[in-house]
Amino acid sequence: MTASPLRRTLLRGRTLRYTLRRNKRTRRPGLEVCKRDGLVVSVPWRAREETIPELIHTYADWLVKKLDAYDCWDGPWVREYATGTELLVLGRPRRLKFKALAAGARGFRAELDLDHLTFHMAPERILDPAPVVEKYLRDLARDHLVTRTEYWAERVGKAPKRVIIGERTTRWGSCSPSSTISYCYRLIMAPPEAIDSIITHELCHLRHFDHSHRFWKLLDEVYPPHRLWREWLNEHEDELIV
Numbered sequence: 001m002t003a004s005p006l007r008r009t010l011l012r013g014r015t016l017r018y019t020l021r022r023n024k025r026t027r028r029p030g031l032e033v034c035k036r037d038g039l040v041v042s043v044p045w046r047a048r049e050e051t052i053p054e055l056i057h058t059y060a061d062w063l064v065k066k067l068d069a070y071d072c073w074d075g076p077w078v079r080e081y082a083t084g085t086e087l088l089v090l091g092r093p094r095r096l097k098f099k100a101l102a103a104g105a106r107g108f109r110a111e112l113d114l115d116h117l118t119f120h121m122a123p124e125r126i127l128d129p130a131p132v133v134e135k136y137l138r139d140l141a142r143d144h145l146v147t148r149t150e151y152w153a154e155r156v157g158k159a160p161k162r163v164i165i166g167e168r169t170t171r172w173g174s175c176s177p178s179s180t181i182s183y184c185y186r187l188i189m190a191p192p193e194a195i196d197s198i199i200t201h202e203l204c205h206l207r208h209f210d211h212s213h214r215f216w217k218l219l220d221e222v223y224p225p226h227r228l229w230r231e232w233l234n235e236h237e238d239e240l241i242v
């Protein structure tokens, strides 16, 4: 896949920004809309760019409905952080607070309590705190996911060779034949029980590398409420965005 530049077109008289992806493995063009990425148009590698507005107009009714529902006419979601903004951490909304350290201070410090997440950082960084918030979430995700993976690995009876915390994976978790488990760091926004449903699912793949009857039987034994929490994740996917 190539870098995905933002394009612009008019749809029903309104400006629409979308991402164009050229994909070597795509044979036919495809349109996808979600809150985080907005409209993404995937086309075959050599597709002519002039054909894309026509493609978009062919699906105008469907697109307008989706774009309105997700409020994403402007393209990918850009999250703004400020004191008072709510952020989900381990399934609980926490109010953000930003406090200034001395000017020029390096690094940052974060305190998480039941209802708040407080960051201490240099005043110049408070102007654009998104990189710090993301770094914090990634670090927290790594700690939590690695610890819980170790915990569940003992119960499943198999441990992965490596655990990777992904930047931007489209799936919550995946397991490779070389016994590497990857997780999306945004999982840390979900309740601990939902996170466990992904961890146990991937760990069970170390025993059964498929979705066979035996796989589901093992997962049912290891973590009985997995279906319930998987459903929760499907329903709340659009809230777990950074």
Ligand SMILES: [Zn+2]
Pocket: 201, 205, 210, 211
């Ligand atoms: Zn699976």
